[in-house]
Amino acid sequence: MCTAITFATEDHYFGRNLDLDFSYNETVTITPRNYVFPMRKVPDLNSHYAIIGMATVVGDYPLYYDAVNEAGLGMAGLNFPDNAHYFEDVAGKNNITSFELIPYILGTCKTVAEAKKALANISISAENFSKEFPTSTLHWMIADKDGSIVVESTADGLHVYDNPVGVMTNNPPFPIMKFALNDYYALSAHPLEHKFAKDLDLHEYSRGMSGLGLPGDLSSKSRFVRCVFTKYNSLCDKDEASSVNQFLKILGSVEQVKSLCEVTPGEYEYTIYSSCMNQEKGIYYYTTYGNPDIHAVDMHKTDLDADKLTSYKLQKDLEFHFDN
Numbered sequence: 001m002c003t004a005i006t007f008a009t010e011d012h013y014f015g016r017n018l019d020l021d022f023s024y025n026e027t028v029t030i031t032p033r034n035y036v037f038p039m040r041k042v043p044d045l046n047s048h049y050a051i052i053g054m055a056t057v058v059g060d061y062p063l064y065y066d067a068v069n070e071a072g073l074g075m076a077g078l079n080f081p082d083n084a085h086y087f088e089d090v091a092g093k094n095n096i097t098s099f100e101l102i103p104y105i106l107g108t109c110k111t112v113a114e115a116k117k118a119l120a121n122i123s124i125s126a127e128n129f130s131k132e133f134p135t136s137t138l139h140w141m142i143a144d145k146d147g148s149i150v151v152e153s154t155a156d157g158l159h160v161y162d163n164p165v166g167v168m169t170n171n172p173p174f175p176i177m178k179f180a181l182n183d184y185y186a187l188s189a190h191p192l193e194h195k196f197a198k199d200l201d202l203h204e205y206s207r208g209m210s211g212l213g214l215p216g217d218l219s220s221k222s223r224f225v226r227c228v229f230t231k232y233n234s235l236c237d238k239d240e241a242s243s244v245n246q247f248l249k250i251l252g253s254v255e256q257v258k259s260l261c262e263v264t265p266g267e268y269e270y271t272i273y274s275s276c277m278n279q280e281k282g283i284y285y286y287t288t289y290g291n292p293d294i295h296a297v298d299m300h301k302t303d304l305d306a307d308k309l310t311s312y313k314l315q316k317d318l319e320f321h322f323d324n
């Protein structure tokens with residue numbers, strides 16, 4: 001399972017939890033403007049917006065999971081099993097494979113509006129990256145400072161939904177997910193007036209009871225609802241440290257602790273990393289399951305006119321900071 005969110009204070013932030021039972025040796029990878037993105041069915045991207053994000057680099061090709069470009073457009077791919085459907089090539093469309101969608105959109109678009117325009121002419125092609133890295137069943141969230149969208153390629157075609165809540169998880173499809181919020185409309189972060197049965201002497205005997213009923217499990221609809229509730233009730237100072245910290249706390253509300261979700265006998269999903277990208281500054285912050293310290297990579301500290309990838313190994317080991 002995974003969760004992606006947007007968040008705004010003075011700047012805009014975009015990121016995700018990557019929940020999985022194993023790692024593909026992902027690294028924080030910067031693709032500068034003149035790296036040539038080879039494209040399978042449309043012309044190669046010889047020069048494009050620079051991109052920073054989490055990627056598995058295979059033979060010098062960055063397979064991005066989530067990323068932001070230098071214009072502040074962010075994008076993440078999350079699992080969408082059983083629902084994702086990709087197509088044979090469609091004449092007259094730009095046929096883009098699922099692993100090329102992040103580079104194509106972030107390489108060529110500055111805003112969600114531009115991404116929507118590009119998507120209107122895209123069909124997601126079923127071609128694999130390689131035998132070792134076959135197609136993943138994904139859907140995507142795309143966000144800029146003005147809003148976000150969800151992109152779902154299903155058997156009946158490509159759907160682009162406005163995402164007014166700026167949260168996305170996994171199954172079911174986004175319209176069902178969004179509708180599920182109605183089931184929780186009575187919950188609140190503030191003390192509630194007693195309306196259950198006016199003749200009964202009922203009272204709040206503990207703080208937090210106005211949120212009773214908020215789902216606490218790890219299923220993707222429950223994480224969606226819990227994350228929207230947490231995000232919308234979250235108050236935050238505007239400075240960078242408070243914003244990044246609060247962003248990661250919101251993602252923490254849906255974090256997966258090891259061994260609570262078995263995926264195959266004896267194998268458990270957990271939150272391998274949490275990312276938070278400052279969309280204005282091009283900084284990629286992250287924590288890993290083993291290391292809650294916040295590490296950061298700033299795209300603007302590298303040569304964005306270069307033509308070679310730069311990758312940074314994830315910091316996975318916990319360090320204690322003794323005060324005596």
Ligand SMILES: C[C@H](CCC(=O)NCCS(=O)(=O)O)[C@H]1CC[C@H]2[C@@H]3[C@H](O)C[C@@H]4C[C@H](O)CC[C@]4(C)[C@H]3C[C@H](O)[C@]12C
Binds near residue numbers: 078220
């Ligand atoms: C599995 C990951 C998503 C995590 C997630 O949503 N889990 C929820 C599971 S579920 O709902 O409960 O089933 C996705 C996100 C990005 C994906 C990776 C990226 O798309 C980049 C490449 C793409 C290649 O085609 C396959 C390997 C791969 C390296 C992908 C492996 C895997 O599918 C990743 C890592």
